[in-house]
Amino acid sequence: MVTMLHNDADLRQRAWDVAAQVVDPEIPVLTIADLGVLRDVAVVDGQVEVAITPTYSGCPAMNMIQLEIELALEREGIRHSKVYTVLSPAWTTDWMSDDGRRKLKEYGIAPPQAASSRRALFGKQTVACPQCGSEDTEVLSEFGSTSCKALWRCRSCREPFDYFKCH
Structure with a gap:
C-alpha cells in the first residue's frame, strides 16, 4: 500500500x-x-x-x-x-507568481497591482509604464488586446501598453 x-x-x-x-x-x-x-x-x-x-x-x-x-x-x-x-x-491576480509578474513587465504588459493598492484606498489607480517606469499614465480603454487586459498610455514616453486587470 x-x-x-x-x-x-x-x-x-x-x-x-x-x-x-x-x-x-x-x-x-x-x-x-x-x-x-x-x-x-x-x-x-x-x-x-x-x-x-x-x-x-x-x-x-x-x-x-x-x-x-x-x-x-x-x-x-x-x-x-x-x-x-x-x-x-x-x-484572482493574487494567485500570479512574482516570476509571472516580472515576465509580464518584461513582455511590455503592466502587471496587476496588489489588492492593497492605492486604488483600493482612494478609488484612483496608478499604473507604472512597463516601458519607462513613469506613473504618469492614463487609461484609454477598459478593454485591451484581450478581455483580461485594459489599454493604457504613458504620458511621458507616449507609448500605449496593456495593463493586466486586477480581479
Missing part, C-alpha cells in the same frame, strides 16, 4: 511539473502556473485529474489550455487524464 501511495505522489508531481509548463495562448511568455490558472493536480484511482481556473468567466483561452495540458501529459506518457475547470473560488 505504501508503494502505491508513493507512486501516486510521484505521478502527481510529474503531472504537475508537465502541466505547469503549458503556456497561456494569449500571453505566451507566461505559463499557467505563472498565472495561477493551474489550481491542482490529483491522482484519483490511478487517473491524473488537473483543475484549472480561468482568469475570468468565459475566457476563450481555456479550451486551448485544456487541450494543451492533455497533449503535454500524453507526450509524457500520462494517458487518459482529465482536465476540468473550477470556478469557485474565482481566480
Whole structure:
C-alpha cells in the first residue's frame, strides 16, 4: 500500500511539473502556473485529474489550455487524464507568481497591482509604464488586446501598453 501511495505522489508531481509548463495562448511568455490558472493536480484511482481556473468567466483561452495540458501529459506518457475547470473560488491576480509578474513587465504588459493598492484606498489607480517606469499614465480603454487586459498610455514616453486587470 505504501508503494502505491508513493507512486501516486510521484505521478502527481510529474503531472504537475508537465502541466505547469503549458503556456497561456494569449500571453505566451507566461505559463499557467505563472498565472495561477493551474489550481491542482490529483491522482484519483490511478487517473491524473488537473483543475484549472480561468482568469475570468468565459475566457476563450481555456479550451486551448485544456487541450494543451492533455497533449503535454500524453507526450509524457500520462494517458487518459482529465482536465476540468473550477470556478469557485474565482481566480484572482493574487494567485500570479512574482516570476509571472516580472515576465509580464518584461513582455511590455503592466502587471496587476496588489489588492492593497492605492486604488483600493482612494478609488484612483496608478499604473507604472512597463516601458519607462513613469506613473504618469492614463487609461484609454477598459478593454485591451484581450478581455483580461485594459489599454493604457504613458504620458511621458507616449507609448500605449496593456495593463493586466486586477480581479
